[in-house]
Amino acid sequence: MSLAEILDLLRDGMGLPHRLVPTPPSLLAAGLRLAGKGGMAEQLLGDLTVDTAAFCRAFDWTPPTDARAAIAACGKAYMTKRGAER
Structure with missing residues (x-):
């Protein structure tokens, strides 16, 4: 996932x-x-690539939610908290 996609997902949320x-x-x-x-x-400007497969296997772990959905939810939570503080 690119930084641009992460920022787009946050802004969507x-x-x-x-x-x-x-x-x-x-x-x-x-x-x-x-x-x-x-x-x-x-x-x-360089790419950062992270492969979590080895970690997930070693610890028998599965992410609780899709990364894209979680990033958008963070953006939504930020706006909700920001609105509550005003």
Whole structure:
């Protein structure tokens, strides 16, 4: 699941429109270099892949809910709590 998909799911849960603007990674990397943070480009723009299969087998564990549904529920819970605090 990409960061963009995670953000879209959160915004869905929050009842907000998707607002990401597709930007080429090379342009973002150039901006980081200009800001003096060129070394961070790979960390921020590279892929992070996590395979939980070994963990699930070793601990005989199954996630209680689908990751996408859980992320959207987090967005909804945030908005509910935020509304209650106003």
